[in-house]
Amino acid sequence: MKTAEEAIKTEAAVSPELGIRLYRQMVRIRLFEEQVNELYMRALMPGLAHLYIGEEAIAVGLCEALKKTDYITSTHRGHGHCLAKGAEPDRMFAELLGKEAGYCRGKGGSMHIADPATGNLGANAIVCGSAGIATGAALTAKRLKQDNVSVCFFGEGALGQGVLYEVMNLATLFKLPVIYVCENNFYTEYTHYTETTAGDILTRGTAFGVHSESVDGQDVRAVYAAANRLVSRARRGEGPAFLVANTYRYTGHHVGDINREYYRSKQEEQEWKTKRDPIKNMGEWLVSQKITDAAALKKIEDEVRQEMKAAVEFAIAAPYPSVEEVDQDVYA
Amino acid sequence: MPETAQRELTFAQAIREALAEEMWRDPRVCIFGEDVAEAGTPFKVLSGLVEEFGAERVLDTPISEQGFTGMGVGAAMTGLRPVVDIMFGDFLTLTMDQLVNQAAKVHYMSGGTWKVPMVLRTTLGATRRSAAQHSQSLHAWLCHVPGLKVAMPSTPYDAKGLLKTAIRDDNPVIFFEDKMMYKQKGRVPAEDYTIPFGVADVKREGEDITLVATSSMVDVALGAAKLLEGIGVSAEVIDPRTMWPLDEKTLVESAKKTSRAIVIDEGYGRYGVTGEVASVIAEGAFFNLEAPVKRMGAMHVPIPFSPPLEDVTVPTEQTVFEAARKLCGKA
Numbered sequence A: 001m002k003t004a005e006e007a008i009k010t011e012a013a014v015s016p017e018l019g020i021r022l023y024r025q026m027v028r029i030r031l032f033e034e035q036v037n038e039l040y041m042r043a044l045m046p047g048l049a050h051l052y053i054g055e056e057a058i059a060v061g062l063c064e065a066l067k068k069t070d071y072i073t074s075t076h077r078g079h080g081h082c083l084a085k086g087a088e089p090d091r092m093f094a095e096l097l098g099k100e101a102g103y104c105r106g107k108g109g110s111m112h113i114a115d116p117a118t119g120n121l122g123a124n125a126i127v128c129g130s131a132g133i134a135t136g137a138a139l140t141a142k143r144l145k146q147d148n149v150s151v152c153f154f155g156e157g158a159l160g161q162g163v164l165y166e167v168m169n170l171a172t173l174f175k176l177p178v179i180y181v182c183e184n185n186f187y188t189e190y191t192h193y194t195e196t197t198a199g200d201i202l203t204r205g206t207a208f209g210v211h212s213e214s215v216d217g218q219d220v221r222a223v224y225a226a227a228n229r230l231v232s233r234a235r236r237g238e239g240p241a242f243l244v245a246n247t248y249r250y251t252g253h254h255v256g257d258i259n260r261e262y263y264r265s266k267q268e269e270q271e272w273k274t275k276r277d278p279i280k281n282m283g284e285w286l287v288s289q290k291i292t293d294a295a296a297l298k299k300i301e302d303e304v305r306q307e308m309k310a311a312v313e314f315a316i317a318a319p320y321p322s323v324e325e326v327d328q329d330v331y332a
Numbered sequence B: 001m002p003e004t005a006q007r008e009l010t011f012a013q014a015i016r017e018a019l020a021e022e023m024w025r026d027p028r029v030c031i032f033g034e035d036v037a038e039a040g041t042p043f044k045v046l047s048g049l050v051e052e053f054g055a056e057r058v059l060d061t062p063i064s065e066q067g068f069t070g071m072g073v074g075a076a077m078t079g080l081r082p083v084v085d086i087m088f089g090d091f092l093t094l095t096m097d098q099l100v101n102q103a104a105k106v107h108y109m110s111g112g113t114w115k116v117p118m119v120l121r122t123t124l125g126a127t128r129r130s131a132a133q134h135s136q137s138l139h140a141w142l143c144h145v146p147g148l149k150v151a152m153p154s155t156p157y158d159a160k161g162l163l164k165t166a167i168r169d170d171n172p173v174i175f176f177e178d179k180m181m182y183k184q185k186g187r188v189p190a191e192d193y194t195i196p197f198g199v200a201d202v203k204r205e206g207e208d209i210t211l212v213a214t215s216s217m218v219d220v221a222l223g224a225a226k227l228l229e230g231i232g233v234s235a236e237v238i239d240p241r242t243m244w245p246l247d248e249k250t251l252v253e254s255a256k257k258t259s260r261a262i263v264i265d266e267g268y269g270r271y272g273v274t275g276e277v278a279s280v281i282a283e284g285a286f287f288n289l290e291a292p293v294k295r296m297g298a299m300h301v302p303i304p305f306s307p308p309l310e311d312v313t314v315p316t317e318q319t320v321f322e323a324a325r326k327l328c329g330k331a
């Protein structure tokens, strides 16, 4: 049995076009999040934001293996999943600022973006809150023979919630096309996961007969390869899977979590940022394979920067919903 | 009077002081919850307690609300006095079986033999831009269940005194703290004192209308009372402090005196705390009332994220003022 620490080494067959796309998608998430941080610093952003910086390879690797009609569920740290599944940054920023043009007309905010058009069942601010929803979506896919799979993203903190084990059991019993993706960034809020998580994480899947693997969450090609394999399995009707991806969040639990030394060292942060950065490493790989060169990568970054800047400007200029909307949409 | 009697603490510091004093007084008192130790909770309410009492008595738990609340029930039955920390009141939903089917019923079902001396501290309140799953005020759910007690302090002074009473109570007590109030300051004596449950506090005396307000709404009611003063209406503001046991007598006596009442609470208006209190007043003071008792609570919607929408979901000084003015027949 593989341990959670043991990453699968996969020399994935990534075409040049796909390689560039994986890179660009990760850059889009990173620069989106940098703008979020900036909005917060400029006091333009109401509430809190939980940034996905450092973890981009997981959302991108997974979502690139999905069709538009496949489902995802996401978490409080959900901007990356949302973008990777195809949402547009302008309407995302609008949602983050509580504007009418946002994906949820401003009613959801950063932690609740949902978008039926891209199969996004919604981000969730209850830890593990969407495990049931993702499993239910897989049941629909199976019952209605829709050929869709469902991907449930959650942090390792969600391993503490009993509902996860109830749905894993259900998913195996009913052979559902659902993939539970644990993004293990090592810290829940301010506590190292080893202080709150007993035993071997992977066995929590195998105990319920769920096919379980781990992957290096900083290696987008490896994540993509694992995702492809697990998604194909699920689509073939072979049942649920559990994927543990080790990763790291570069910034605080939320944007206001600035002084972190009491729970993790600057040196540890630095190590991940310099040695295990998913974007930097993918860029170097693309260059080493002569798929592209540094200038072209820089150009991607510049283009994405422009895209994000325009999206933020759109959102800042957009109006708030009218107050009359407050009691609309409580019932369908 | 000792100089410390004039000392000011924040609401968070008052909570922390009550816990620390009770932990010194009684070695059975312990705390558990998510990020309660080194982090001292996201609101920093418990900062320093793990250093003072050690990790055996201040336990960081996994994100397992149902599990550790249940652990609290069992520990309470068998000799500890746990203070369980549920970071946001919204997560109470995850603890409900342990509270409602276990903690609340153990004493009765066992014919009065087992006891559950447990406190569960959690938060309530909107307007923090935290969106629908981090902004609810769900205390009415707990008030509904026989066997549970529910405390809702509105000042640092009340917070310290009520929390000590809660910890010394042999029943499960759910203790609600308004998360917007943590930094608010008030006078808190350094010495040991308790505030009995079921005793309302008259926060302001008045003649023309009674404003019954809970937790976050007490300041709102006091603000409204000031505005009312400006138009010649004298408002009495009463804080029940515990929703169960409920000091019905003080509420009814006040309404009899003023002949008008508004009940203000941040929970949902429908089927909520305000409905219960309003009916207590209506029954008790019927022959003295000049107008129907009015209820003001959160709008019956999930709390929206967008600031202009969120702001209209809860009563404010201005909306309470307007309602009171109308009730008093002042144009």
Ligand SMILES: Cc1ncc(C[n+]2csc(CCOP(=O)(O)OP(=O)(O)O)c2C)c(N)n1
Pocket: A076, A077, A125, A126, A127, A128, A154, A155, A156, A157, A158, A185, A187, A188, A189, A253, B034, B063, B065, B087, B091, B094
């Ligand atoms: C049921 C529940 N309990 C507690 C919280 C408060 N909370 C929000 S995020 C978080 C930590 C989550 O850690 P993890 O699942 O590992 O995700 P990460 O933040 O590391 O991405 C906690 C405890 C919550 N939102 N929901």
